[in-house]
Amino acid sequence: MRILIAGIDGYLGWPLALHLAARGHDVAGIDSFQRRAWVAETGSQSATPIRSMNERLAAFEDRFGRRLKFYDGNLCDYDTVVRMLCEFEPDTVVHLGEMPSAPYSMVDVHHAVFTHTNNLTGTLHLLYGLRDYCPQAHLVKLGTMGEYGTPNIDIPEGFFEVEFRGRKERLPFPCQPPSMYHLTKVHDSANIRFACRVWGLKSTDIMQGVVFGTRVDAMGQGPDWDQRLCTRFDFDQSFGTAINRFCAQALIGMPLTPYGKGGQKRGFLALRDSIQCFTLAIENPPQTEGAYRVFNQFADTYTISDLAETVARVGRQMGLAPTIQHLENPRREAEEHYYNPDNAGLLALGYKPTHDIATEIALTLADLAPHAERIRFARDAVQPDIRWDGTRRASRSVAQADRPKVPRRPASVGALALRPVLNEKP
């Protein structure tokens, strides 16, 4: 298959390109390198020393004996989208090219508007480009399990049948997203559903859980491991997700920091499983014109507290001495709730989780160990201070949280550019 990956420089995009190339697919990609800039803006960097795209492309060619067609560009430029679709003529477009962080979207009004404009425009450009130049292609879009929120009923895969006042209807499942970022994903999903229904496009909308880990087999194993092929690994408050952040903290002797009670339950899956699932969706496209298919993509659900305990336990087995310190929750979210999402779609296509979670965490800690100094360098960026109420204040440990509150500081007027993050200590 000819597969175009938008966001190919990202945490998922790069290993997906390697995995698909290893399976014989013809891969192209586009990236604007904004993820690198956003992480720098938070005062952080990838724990793994990712290479420039030119080095990545050279390493790709060394391994696979052929070139990856790379477009250095932005989905928000429609000309670029059209040129790419017309030149590469993909069978599948995998859209991972969005701003993916809830805290980053909650920094201030300008970050919220940027996240909306960037994510919605990119997706609209792809939908129109596919409609007019590539209507047979299958769009695989990265959404998030966060689109659903945490309703007090089971979460189906995208749609459910309801009875209301004696009549029945199959409807999109109502979403209650918990951040500006998650809202943009909900908006994208509605736009894609419309494009499938009205224009006959084919799409798989992936509601993905939280991904963790460092590896896919296509990076090479043992003596065959090519460090130039490694993917990024973020651990800052904005782009680092729970397990990855805990692993980074464990490695440099910082306490692992669940937010609030830690009873927040989410779906999780390893990086290699995410790539496995994307590949299943890509290689098994929907067959009917206008099909809009939703997969909930995760291996299992865990509470944040459970995950902190698991990382601490695995860390101790590896000679580390992790502690756990609950922080005031900077977000507005339920800290204890019902959570029971379906994930039958990908299991039916053959998805099998590769390792148990403790094994994958051990592999992750081992891969990160040589880079502890890179994590230590940006350790201040791990501490959360982007609060859902619009203020900027470092979360204290829950034991300290009854101190008097710092006065609220609204976003300053007229600051129209995205500004670097300044960590304010109370």
Add this chain to the structure above:
Amino acid sequence: MRILIAGIDGYLGWPLALHLAARGHDVAGIDSFQRRAWVAETGSQSATPIRSMNERLAAFEDRFGRRLKFYDGNLCDYDTVVRMLCEFEPDTVVHLGEMPSAPYSMVDVHHAVFTHTNNLTGTLHLLYGLRDYCPQAHLVKLGTMGEYGTPNIDIPEGFFEVEFRGRKERLPFPCQPPSMYHLTKVHDSANIRFACRVWGLKSTDIMQGVVFGTRVDAMGQGPDWDQRLCTRFDFDQSFGTAINRFCAQALIGMPLTPYGKGGQKRGFLALRDSIQCFTLAIENPPQTEGAYRVFNQFADTYTISDLAETVARVGRQMGLAPTIQHLENPRREAEEHYYNPDNAGLLALGYKPTHDIATEIALTLADLAPHAERIRFARDAVQPDIRWDGTRRASRSVAQADRPKVPRRPASVGALALRPVLNEKP
């Protein structure tokens, strides 16, 4: 009350300002005059000879003996939003300041992206401005009944209680909007719901039916009628809505043109009723912090064919000779469907439809009669050619619709500016 109207130069904004002023409220407003430009872009103009804002403001002062504070600006500029909120300190913000046309949003990719960027950014700026500078104010936001689509079950006001696999939950009603424009309103609603839940803002989200007519009493009646206070009246394919378009067509001897079978059922209400309903929502704000309230705002539901018949009948009574000609439907929509929306909320606040629909149509035709030449001038702009499949071709009468199809013409590459509409005749 101190009431700020965003979109005060528009069809609803201007009469709402007059009505609220007549009731003694202190009114301010903002507009960027884009509606005038969009209608010109479609090759049309308001049937009523609306005045410049400076003339409008002078007429306002003549009638009410006080000034209306007007901001010439755009909600997409956050500085303007903040300055306005801090200066005027509104108790209520009525947000009518969006691009309101489904066909306009469906012209091409650039119009779709513009509609998204314009509508979502303006609403986000208001939400953040309210959060940081005016958190007690009540946001009355204009949504549309079109957000819901036409599900095969009753449509509640925003939320419904569902049972799913033995558990119950109150959830936002799932939306299936029929155009890019309607999608932006759905996105806005989700963003406002979030702002209320997380930041404690108070909002009423008005799901309004289709508005028709020319008048509110505050423009003056009989000898007291001040033509300088009239509101705009659009009849082109993009900004003219069903009844208004039919009235304009009847007046200049064009056939009235329902799309497709004409069995599309929608909620409708007269302009004076829309203003009555807004006033009820404004003067009866929700009392609890974080309240997000939805009103479905319409008097009754009708099919498009029924409305064409009614306009034709009223027109004949007034000496016109209207005919009806069904056109190929340029949209993708169900032309026969179940439709049963609630509207109990506003009725409970005291909403009483003023006239029966035939009376209001007769008043509208009488008000328009002196302006027939202005309608005739732009008669080409009435004919629909913006098609939901992305092509641009004038709809033929349904009897002719089995002719061979014109080849599809995709939106041209690289046309990044919004271009004037060229009506192509087949």
